[in-house]
Amino acid sequence: MKINGPNQPNFNPYKNIIQKQAEIKKTISKQDQVEISSHAKQLQENEKPNTKRIAYVQEIKNAIEAGDYKVDAERIADKMVKFWSN
Numbered sequence: 001m002k003i004n005g006p007n008q009p010n011f012n013p014y015k016n017i018i019q020k021q022a023e024i025k026k027t028i029s030k031q032d033q034v035e036i037s038s039h040a041k042q043l044q045e046n047e048k049p050n051t052k053r054i055a056y057v058q059e060i061k062n063a064i065e066a067g068d069y070k071v072d073a074e075r076i077a078d079k080m081v082k083f084w085s086n
Contacts (some may be wrong), residue, residue, distance in 0.1 A: 012018075063069040 060069065
């Protein structure tokens, strides 16, 4: 009588489980989905840019392109000190 150990060449006790898992993975197709709530959509519509702000930004852009935009270092420093001291 010949006894082969537990490492027989064609014996895998987990073979059926592995095959079932592979079949399940094939049938399940995962997709990422994003849904924006109605409240979030409403917030996006309410936050349309202010016309005064748009004009101000455009004025700064034009000054930068023309090379006329000057940075006031003292004004920036004052605002930074006020921001960090509060």
